[in-house]
Amino acid sequence: MKLSVRPEQRYFFENRRRHSSCCRGKPPPAFSASITVSPLGENPAQIMCPKCHRTVLSEVEYSSGLFTYLFCGGLFLCGFVFGCCLIPFCVDRLKDAKHTCPTCKTVLGVYRRL
Ligand SMILES: [Zn+2]
Numbered sequence: 001m002k003l004s005v006r007p008e009q010r011y012f013f014e015n016r017r018r019h020s021s022c023c024r025g026k027p028p029p030a031f032s033a034s035i036t037v038s039p040l041g042e043n044p045a046q047i048m049c050p051k052c053h054r055t056v057l058s059e060v061e062y063s064s065g066l067f068t069y070l071f072c073g074g075l076f077l078c079g080f081v082f083g084c085c086l087i088p089f090c091v092d093r094l095k096d097a098k099h100t101c102p103t104c105k106t107v108l109g110v111y112r113r114l
Contacts, residue, residue: 065096067113
């Protein structure tokens with residue numbers, strides 16, 4: 001019986017034989033990748049998307065969060081009535097920021113102020 005081995009398989013078997021003599025007993029080398037992930041803030045950040053595996057500049061969508069409501073309540077208590085206490089709902093810097101991938105629209109993370 002003749003065993004046919006394709007060239008790429010032979011390369012694998014030869015490499016395995018070569019390494020089995022020197023690397024016996026040692027754990028396989030761990031896969032190490034250096035991925036720089038900038039912490040998500042209120043501004044668009046460069047981040048690697050876990051779904052499409054691309055490094056993208058995230059799209060930011062602002063939405064009212066706990067901090068926005070507390071700021072509104074604080075303004076109301078300080079005398080900002082007649083709608084002036086609703087100013088925080090118009091200011092993006094007082095809202096939470098939701099980062100999404102511009103390619104596949106996956107939510108990459110949410111930056112909450114509180
Ligand atoms: Zn993506």
